[in-house]
Amino acid sequence: DTAVSQTPKYLVTQMGNDKSIKCEQNLGHDTMYWYKQDSKKFLKIMFSYNNKELIINETVPNRFSPKSPDKAHLNLHINSLELGDSAVYFCASSHGGGGETQYFGPGTRLLVL
Amino acid sequence: DAKTTQPPSMDCAEGRAANLPCNHSTISGNEYVYWYRQIHSQGPQYIIHGLKNNETNEMASLIITEDRKSSTLILPHATLRDTAVYYCIVRSPKTSYDKVIFGPGTSLSVIP
Numbered sequence: 001d002t003a004v005s006q007t008p009k010y011l012v013t014q015m016g017n018d019k020s021i022k023c024e025q026n027l028g029h030d031t032m033y034w035y036k037q038d039s040k041k042f043l044k045i046m047f048s049y050n051n052k053e054l055i056i057n058e059t060v061p062n063r064f065s066p067k068s069p070d071k072a073h074l075n076l077h078i079n080s081l082e083l084g085d086s087a088v089y090f091c092a093s094s095h096g097g098g099g100e101t102q103y104f105g106p107g108t109r110l111l112v113l
Numbered sequence: 114d115a116k117t118t119q120p121p122s123m124d125c126a127e128g129r130a131a132n133l134p135c136n137h138s139t140i141s142g143n144e145y146v147y148w149y150r151q152i153h154s155q156g157p158q159y160i161i162h163g164l165k166n167n168e169t170n171e172m173a174s175l176i177i178t179e180d181r182k183s184s185t186l187i188l189p190h191a192t193l194r195d196t197a198v199y200y201c202i203v204r205s206p207k208t209s210y211d212k213v214i215f216g217p218g219t220s221l222s223v224i225p
Contacts, residue, residue: 004156035215040217041198041217041218042214042215042216042217043157043200043214043215044214044215045214090156090157092156092157101147101159101162102157102159103159104156104157104158105156106155106156107154107155107156
């Protein structure tokens with residue numbers, strides 16, 4: 001019954017590795033997002049994906065790449081992980097983009113050593 | 114930086130109303146005020162949103178001032194499960210995505 005799910009819940013890895021976080025939503029929404037919550041608890045949007053249109057926050061390093069195999073999934077791939085990538089990553093979805101209400105997943109806690 | 118400012122923390126006695134303020138003095142005419150909350154170790158949860166009229170749903174009430182520069186989220190009868198960080202954000206269908214930022218929010222502690 002989980003509306004927005006993410007895997008894994010926890011991810012501990014070494015610097016320089018490549019990792020992926022998966023997100024799935026069963027709400028029938030057509031827009032999905034990735035957010036990063038840093039140590040100061042600011043939650044900032046990284047990407048928005050709507051009907052295969054990708055809108056990128058330009059402050060996000062290009063080591064981060066979203067991949068959407070279909071409308072219900074938006075995975076986040078991270079290359080060459082750095083210490084500063086340690087954070088909690090949240091996936092979200094909404095019906096349409098822009099001002100619509102977003103539904104968030106439980107988060108993936110990434111720790112880069 | 115977030116376009117809203119909120120007090121960092123508040124306490125509320127269980128069973129009493131919790132009134133959480135938010136300032137959004139630079140809000141533009143087509144921007145909605147949204148409230149979300151984040152219970153420890155969970156993803157943010159939508160609570161309520163409004164444009165200029167007061168709104169109420171099963172979770173809370175939202176009071177927006179006439180000039181729209183501030184708003185108050187009201188939890189009418191706070192319970193221990195309402196202990197969470199509450200985020201106030203403003204956005205519109207035309208909000209540039211890199212401007213969508215949840216600030217540090219207000220950490221609400223409901224006390225028995």
